[in-house]
Amino acid sequence: MPSRREADGERGEAAPADADPASLARAYYDALDAGEYDRLASLLDPDFVQRRPDRTFEGRDRFVAFMRDERPNTDTTHAVERVYPAGPGVAVRGRLLDADGEELFAFVDVFDVDADDGTLAALETYAAE
Numbered sequence: 001m002p003s004r005r006e007a008d009g010e011r012g013e014a015a016p017a018d019a020d021p022a023s024l025a026r027a028y029y030d031a032l033d034a035g036e037y038d039r040l041a042s043l044l045d046p047d048f049v050q051r052r053p054d055r056t057f058e059g060r061d062r063f064v065a066f067m068r069d070e071r072p073n074t075d076t077t078h079a080v081e082r083v084y085p086a087g088p089g090v091a092v093r094g095r096l097l098d099a100d101g102e103e104l105f106a107f108v109d110v111f112d113v114d115a116d117d118g119t120l121a122a123l124e125t126y127a128a129e
Helices: 021-034 036-042 058-071
Strands: 044-052 055-058 078-084 089-097 101-115 118-129
Touching: 021 078, 021 089, 021 101, 021 118, 036 044, 036 058, 044 058, 044 089, 055 058
Parallel strands: 044 118
Antiparallel strands: 044 055, 078 089, 089 101, 101 118
């Protein structure tokens, strides 16, 4: 199912490998919300790990497969409220919205960036309903 961004024709571009951590994080949300899973995969290190309150995903392929094929609602948008770019990674505060713009939950994502290749190496997600 296409995301609301995809249906509305909004598309971001993949961040270049030398992009700063804040640009990488924004490109991550853009690719995920647009349902552009190949672009999402290009932003992630092969050994990417996401830890979140309900589960852990180990490996880029496993994470992308879940986001593409298994998550219960793909018609969502990440409303980024604040990006904290200091440090070797980046933290992002925002809200996940459904297709009607209703808040599903608030989140804080903390990304680690692989300095060697400029990909997202890990993501720790904190969520509150």
